Amino acid sequence: MQQFVSLYQANMEGGEARSDLIRVPEFVKSSPDGAFRGLYFSGEQGSALYGPMVIAFAVRKARDLLFEGCDYAGVEIQLEIGGRRLPQLPVASELERLLAAEDCLILINGNQYKPTTEVLGFQQVYDDTVKCIEALKRLGIPQETMAIYATPEEISLEIHAGVIGLEGSDDLDQSYYRLLGAVGDIRDSGGRASKASLRTVVVQSCSRDYRVLLPGSNHPTLHRPRVGVGASHFAYGIAAFSDFCSKKRTQQESIQETLNWLKFVQTPLPPVPGLADKIRQMPLPPWPGYARKGGKSAGGQTQTAGAKAASGRFQPLKAEITESLAGLKQQPKTVPSISTGLDKSLGGGWAAGAVHVITGPRETGKGSLLTQQALLAQKNMAVLYVSYEHSLREFATRAAAMTGVVNLSDLLAQLQSNASAEQARKVYAAALERFADGLGENLVFSGLEANRGEFSVADLQQLADMLPGDGDRLIIAESVSETALNEDFAGNMRALRDLAGNGRSTVLLSVHSDIKCGKRPHFIEEDDLALLARYQRFCSSLLVMLSEKVNLRRFVGLLKGQIDAQLVGSLEQRALQLAGGKRLKTDTFSLLRLLHSRNGRRDMLLYLYQPDFIRFFELASTVMSRS
Numbered sequence: 001m002q003q004f005v006s007l008y009q010a011n012m013e014g015g016e017a018r019s020d021l022i023r024v025p026e027f028v029k030s031s032p033d034g035a036f037r038g039l040y041f042s043g044e045q046g047s048a049l050y051g052p053m054v055i056a057f058a059v060r061k062a063r064d065l066l067f068e069g070c071d072y073a074g075v076e077i078q079l080e081i082g083g084r085r086l087p088q089l090p091v092a093s094e095l096e097r098l099l100a101a102e103d104c105l106i107l108i109n110g111n112q113y114k115p116t117t118e119v120l121g122f123q124q125v126y127d128d129t130v131k132c133i134e135a136l137k138r139l140g141i142p143q144e145t146m147a148i149y150a151t152p153e154e155i156s157l158e159i160h161a162g163v164i165g166l167e168g169s170d171d172l173d174q175s176y177y178r179l180l181g182a183v184g185d186i187r188d189s190g191g192r193a194s195k196a197s198l199r200t201v202v203v204q205s206c207s208r209d210y211r212v213l214l215p216g217s218n219h220p221t222l223h224r225p226r227v228g229v230g231a232s233h234f235a236y237g238i239a240a241f242s243d244f245c246s247k248k249r250t251q252q253e254s255i256q257e258t259l260n261w262l263k264f265v266q267t268p269l270p271p272v273p274g275l276a277d278k279i280r281q282m283p284l285p286p287w288p289g290y291a292r293k294g295g296k297s298a299g300g301q302t303q304t305a306g307a308k309a310a311s312g313r314f315q316p317l318k319a320e321i322t323e324s325l326a327g328l329k330q331q332p333k334t335v336p337s338i339s340t341g342l343d344k345s346l347g348g349g350w351a352a353g354a355v356h357v358i359t360g361p362r363e364t365g366k367g368s369l370l371t372q373q374a375l376l377a378q379k380n381m382a383v384l385y386v387s388y389e390h391s392l393r394e395f396a397t398r399a400a401a402m403t404g405v406v407n408l409s410d411l412l413a414q415l416q417s418n419a420s421a422e423q424a425r426k427v428y429a430a431a432l433e434r435f436a437d438g439l440g441e442n443l444v445f446s447g448l449e450a451n452r453g454e455f456s457v458a459d460l461q462q463l464a465d466m467l468p469g470d471g472d473r474l475i476i477a478e479s480v481s482e483t484a485l486n487e488d489f490a491g492n493m494r495a496l497r498d499l500a501g502n503g504r505s506t507v508l509l510s511v512h513s514d515i516k517c518g519k520r521p522h523f524i525e526e527d528d529l530a531l532l533a534r535y536q537r538f539c540s541s542l543l544v545m546l547s548e549k550v551n552l553r554r555f556v557g558l559l560k561g562q563i564d565a566q567l568v569g570s571l572e573q574r575a576l577q578l579a580g581g582k583r584l585k586t587d588t589f590s591l592l593r594l595l596h597s598r599n600g601r602r603d604m605l606l607y608l609y610q611p612d613f614i615r616f617f618e619l620a621s622t623v624m625s626r627s
Contacts, residue, residue: 003050006038008211010220021262024214028258032251034220036211040172049172052147052265053164054212055180056156056202057128060120062106062113063099067092069289070186070193070203074498078107088314120200122153126238128198129155135183140272147264148229150245151219155229156205156212160264165271166279174284175276177206181285182470187504190353191327193286197465203288216249216257225254228261283471332599335381335474335506338372339607339618342592346541347599350506352472354540354598355496358510359531364545365590366510368614370478371399373508378443382473384464387447388455389479395445398614400431403438408612409586441468454484457495464505475499476508485511493538509539517546521591522558522604523627528595535596542596547588547609555589555606559622571619575608578617586611593624 003021009031019027021041028035041050060068065077066089079086079095082103089095098104099115106113113119133143136159147158161167166175180186184201187194193203204210213219213226224246233241249257313320321328334349343349350356358366367390374385387395401408406427414424444467446452452459455477464475485492500507518525528544535542552568560567576583590609594602602624608617 002044003041004044005041005051008036008038010034021266024262025255025258028214028216029251029255031217032254033218033223035214035217037214038208039206039210039212040208047170048168049170050161050167051172052158052161053176053179054156054158054205054210055132055184056154056205056212057125057132057198057200058154058202059118059122059125060200061115062108062117062119063115065108065119066095066099066106068203070195071189072199073187073189073194073196073501074109076107076109080105080107080112086314091313091315091319122242123238125153125155125200126234126241128200129157130234131198132157132183132201139183139278140275143231145269147261149215149226149261150229150241151213151226152222152224152242152246153219158261158264160267160269162269163272163275164279165276173206173208175279177287178282178284179279180206182282185470186285188283188285188353189501191286191330193288207287214258215261216254218254225249225257227257334599335377335472338369338376338616339605341603341605341618341621342594345594345600345603345605345621346597347601350508351540351599352506353500353504355493355500355507355509355538356541356543357535357539358508358543358545359513360515360545362512364547365609365611365616366512366545367478368398368609368611369545369616370476370508370510371395371614372402372616374443374474374476375399375402375439377474378440381442381471382467382469383443383476384460384467384473385443385445385476385478386460386463387445387478388452388481389448391448392445395447396432396435397428400428400435401612402614403431403434406431407584408614409584410612454487455480455492457492457499461495461499464499471504473505474508475505476510478510480509480511482511482513489534490538493535497538515544515546517591520558520627521546521593522622522624524595524602524624525627528593532596539596540598541594541600544593544595545590546593547590551589552606555591555620559620571606574619575617578619579608579610579613582610582613584610584612589619590616595624 004018005021005024007017007019007024007027008015012031024037039051039054042048043050065072065075077089079089079098081098081101085107090098104115106115108119129148133146136146136157137143141159141163145160145163147160149156149158164175164179166172169175180201185196185198186201186203187196195201195203215226215228218225227245227249229241229244233244331348333352334343334346335352336349337343337346358369360366367387370385374383377383385395390398398408400406401411411424411428414420415428417424444463446463460475460477464473467473496507496509499505515527515531518527531542531544552571553563556567556571557563588609588611590607592605592607594600594605596602603621604624605621606619608619610617
């Protein structure tokens with residue numbers, strides 16, 4: 001089939017021409033400097049797209065980080081003009097003007113750079129390319145089906161369209177961008193594209209309006225051609241690689257580069273089995289840049305969902321709302337909690353990509369709630385459970401009790417009894433096996449065996465980075481001491497917020513505190529205000545768990561202003577039904593006081609808590625208010 005490509009060159013009349021693919025070498029020969037092509041090929045008619053997938057990695061200067069249309073996870077960028085730091089970045093037009101000033105500095109994580117100073121150099125480009133190639137190989141894409149090209153400041157991969165098996169569709173750019181998100185570690189950070197581990201990847205390299213320097217053509221500012229490289233060039237290290245890219249080429253050598261590229265894209269190759277279906281299932285990251293009213297995103301698609309609800313730029317509210325309208329209309333993404341009532345109070349569940357704090361005295365069930373939450377969530381996402389007070393044996397025993405086969409208190413007593421120890425061990429083993437059979441591969445537990453000491457966000461980040469897969473993840477830090485958190489409270493909470501801010505991670509943190517159950521728990525009082533002043537700016541929700549002196553009669557009295565024996569009886573009956581007829585001496589009624597929820601409302605929820613089965617059953621709720 002005849003295919004066409006758009007060609008661009010500054011000195012060309014009109015700056016652009018549509019050409020048959022086979023005539024590209026003639027174009028490079030006649031215009032050896034700055035000859036670019038459009039990213040996708042087209043047929044004679046129709047809107048179907050063709051051509052190899054391009055993944056580019058480029059040196060990043062300080063100003064590039066401001067105009068790339070994406071975020072960098074864990075990177076804070078500020079502007080300094082005349083020695084004064086701006087509290088917020090301005091909009092792009094104002095930013096261009098400020099960057100032209102001689103006294104303008106860009107602060108990246110506190111380090112000062114001139115706008116044209118390199119922040120991420122060619123070594124980083126080289127390293128990121130190697131990591132991406134390995135990620136592509138893990139998907140079954142052989143390296144010989146990739147054409148690799150380089151200039152002194154950029155390395156790009158062109159993956160043969162045949163092996164991907166998706167060309168000829170109208171949404172080829174979306175399919176390629178899904179794959180780029182997976183192998184380039186591009187994530188959704190509140191509806192905005194965010195780079196994670198591969199920071200030199202060019203996020204726009206799958207966008208329809210992206211232009212690629214043709215192999216053999218000289219870069220317009222570097223005055224060196226884009227040349228093909230192979231696996232052998234990577235084997236000798238960065239210095240030899242850079243020297244090879246920096247050499248001048250004769251005209252014949254340059255034209256040969258173009259001819260080799262044309263042969264590569266025109267040679268048919270079979271698709272990798274199952275790869276196309278796998279790509280279709282990959283999440284589509286947000287396109288780089290903002291989708292403005294009536295405009296298109298960089299990928300040529302209107303950004304209708306998940307747009308970031310705040311640009312972070314200093315601009316009029318009307319422009320901010322117009323720019324963020326699509327995101328504001330959408331309901332925030334959530335992770336389901338342990339019950340529908342708590343989901344409702346939270347505004348749909350735990351807000352994804354955010355920090356949630358659960359606090360309260362010891363022995364109120366915080367660990368049990370998080371265990372139940374982890375086992376529920378691991379069915380659909382990767383879960384990291386880090387306990388600062390429990391071992392693997394403790395966690396497994398408690399989790400096995402959730403199967404309902406064993407009563408934890410009775411079992412532990414029987415294991416120590418000479419008369420019944422053998423039978424208890426068999427019951428215990430059966431419960432463990434049943435628990436293990438119900439687990440998938442998504443849950444990772446790290447407890448006291450790791451001997452990690454006190455709470456550290458850096459350790460938590462390293463463990464989170466080791467989780468398998470590229471999808472959403474839940475990170476649980478259980479039994480964090482208030483003393484450890486207080487050593488650098490603001491710094492620790494900001495670091496947790498950054499950890500969650502990559503768009504994929506939701507963080508649940510349980511903290512031991514000395515909070516008492518007051519006489520009026522359905523009111524927000526002075527101690528609650530102190531908690532809110534401490535946590536509210538850092539977390540999406542704040543949940544206080546209490547069980548001291550809580551009973552059904554008292555709760556009904558709070559709810560109705562008087563004791564209603566009929567309602568008390570109906571709640572008792574509901575508790576018995578939910579527990580499957582199993583009521584134990586250790587059962588208690590717990591209050592979960594949702595003091596703060598960005599997307600929900602302040603509610604007090606009543607649960608039956610069964611410590612011996614490590615489970616909660618929701619019974620009723622009431623709205624909280626200021627006293």
